[in-house]
Amino acid sequence: MNVAAVILAAGKGTRMRSKLPKVLHGIAGRSMLTHVAGTAQSINVAQTIVVYGHAGDVVRDHMSDWQLQWAEQAEQLGTGHAVAQAMPEVKADNVLVLYGDVPLIQPNTLLELLELVNDKQMALLTLTMEDPQGYGRIIRNEQGEVQAIVEQKDATEAQLAINEINTGILACRRELLEKVLPQLSNSNAQGEYYLTDVISLAVENGITVAAHQPSQPWEVDGVNDRTQLARLERIYQKNMATTLMQQGATVLDPARLDVRGNVVVGQDVTLDVGVVLEGEVTLGENVVIGPHCVIKNSTIGANTVVEAHSIIEDSVVGEACNIGPFARLRPGTQLSEKVKVGNFVETKAAIVGKASKINHLSYVGDARLGADVNVGAGTITCNYDGANKHLTTIEDNAFIGSNTSLVAPVTVGANATVGAGSVITADVQPNELALTRAKQRAITGWERPTKKSK
Numbered sequence: 001m002n003v004a005a006v007i008l009a010a011g012k013g014t015r016m017r018s019k020l021p022k023v024l025h026g027i028a029g030r031s032m033l034t035h036v037a038g039t040a041q042s043i044n045v046a047q048t049i050v051v052y053g054h055a056g057d058v059v060r061d062h063m064s065d066w067q068l069q070w071a072e073q074a075e076q077l078g079t080g081h082a083v084a085q086a087m088p089e090v091k092a093d094n095v096l097v098l099y100g101d102v103p104l105i106q107p108n109t110l111l112e113l114l115e116l117v118n119d120k121q122m123a124l125l126t127l128t129m130e131d132p133q134g135y136g137r138i139i140r141n142e143q144g145e146v147q148a149i150v151e152q153k154d155a156t157e158a159q160l161a162i163n164e165i166n167t168g169i170l171a172c173r174r175e176l177l178e179k180v181l182p183q184l185s186n187s188n189a190q191g192e193y194y195l196t197d198v199i200s201l202a203v204e205n206g207i208t209v210a211a212h213q214p215s216q217p218w219e220v221d222g223v224n225d226r227t228q229l230a231r232l233e234r235i236y237q238k239n240m241a242t243t244l245m246q247q248g249a250t251v252l253d254p255a256r257l258d259v260r261g262n263v264v265v266g267q268d269v270t271l272d273v274g275v276v277l278e279g280e281v282t283l284g285e286n287v288v289i290g291p292h293c294v295i296k297n298s299t300i301g302a303n304t305v306v307e308a309h310s311i312i313e314d315s316v317v318g319e320a321c322n323i324g325p326f327a328r329l330r331p332g333t334q335l336s337e338k339v340k341v342g343n344f345v346e347t348k349a350a351i352v353g354k355a356s357k358i359n360h361l362s363y364v365g366d367a368r369l370g371a372d373v374n375v376g377a378g379t380i381t382c383n384y385d386g387a388n389k390h391l392t393t394i395e396d397n398a399f400i401g402s403n404t405s406l407v408a409p410v411t412v413g414a415n416a417t418v419g420a421g422s423v424i425t426a427d428v429q430p431n432e433l434a435l436t437r438a439k440q441r442a443i444t445g446w447e448r449p450t451k452k453s454k
Helices: 032-042 056-062 079-088 106-117 176-183 197-204 228-244
Strands: 003-009 047-052 069-072 096-100 121-128 136-141 146-150 163-174 208-212 259-264 273-285 294-296 310-311 342-344 347-353 357-360 365-368 380-382 392-394 405-407 410-412
Touching: 003 032, 003 079, 032 047, 032 056, 032 096, 032 106, 047 056, 047 079, 069 079, 079 176, 096 106, 096 176, 106 163, 106 208, 146 197, 146 208, 146 405, 163 176, 163 197, 176 197, 197 208, 228 259, 405 410
Parallel strands: 003 047, 003 096, 047 069, 121 208, 259 273, 273 294, 294 310, 342 357, 347 365, 365 380, 365 392, 380 405, 392 410
Antiparallel strands: 096 163, 121 163, 136 146, 136 163
8 A cells, every 4th residue: 555654743742841852752762753653664654754843953863864754844733734734745645644752553553554544434543441531532423433533622521421532543545634634623622723623524525434443552652741751661661571582582570671672582592680682682592691781782692691780782792602790892892602701891892712711800902812812800902092093912822911901003922921910012922921020029127107196
């Protein structure tokens, strides 16, 4: 079906109490508008048109990487007026109206809604609620056919007793909107041009209104304040945890997992409490992520264990590695299999060979380590001269003693040993021992200074 998705995103969102436009507030690390646009484009709409208004430049800049069309609503005169601003941009045969602050609408729900649209019928997404307070009510005739929508402020006592409400999401032929939108009136309690009035006008024009309901009520929940935003965040995260568990992961507490991107998991992955997965993350079979770890845009190979409070970003970790606790793998880190990066170790743009170990309290940046290298506690690759970064190379089976500084550019050859406490400023040849520490002296009879009495 040839469809134009029109996303209404012009509101300020006063109740958010924020300088940021409401639709740019985030769920799972992505703006609500991004969620809605992504869902629309996932069902292959022909056009995605965003109606913008408040802080429009900010909204447009935020979405600059997306294939979108834009329509400005300079004055906030209601939802019907907003859709009317988009209509000159609509070229598709059908129109799907969505909302930038209703972020969790699901693709299948929209596809089912669109299937109901034809030349004689439009489709409306409704919801039956125990407490419909604040929502527009669906008015049906004695035959059960939808006739109109009446807003809460305009409803009679009898109409207020109706528990089927309007979600605002609808789909219809473009020609219908082109015909009825100019007929909208603002003679109502709000003084606005309601999109909801399209329903009664469609009926007057012989168009049947088919009502459809989402599979889950939260799909049509809107966000007006930060409390509602937080509620939808937890719903989203619960759904993501469920998906990962269905794919074979053990999530020790689904209420304490945050997924902010696309995650692929192998079988028997374990995710402990407080784990945050951001961007594009792939976890191989039997990977264990300990409590309070952050994994961002990274791939972790099978059988690897990441201990508590570790951060891995833009990195590739091989199979059967052990990371942490309190380790930080910064962008460009590549670990081969069976590598150990221990507690309070930081790496950056480091390529580490098979079975090498950086066990304690070290910084390894802009470095190439071969296989079976041992880096002692407190070792630092001094990679930055104040202007440029330089490379440290440590070849296979080299041993770097504790509290060593390797001043790049420098190479430590295969099977070489660097004694503890050394500052290495020149290349160390293979099989050599390099030492730079001063000779130890003992001063007999030395007395420690004491404080002078007052």
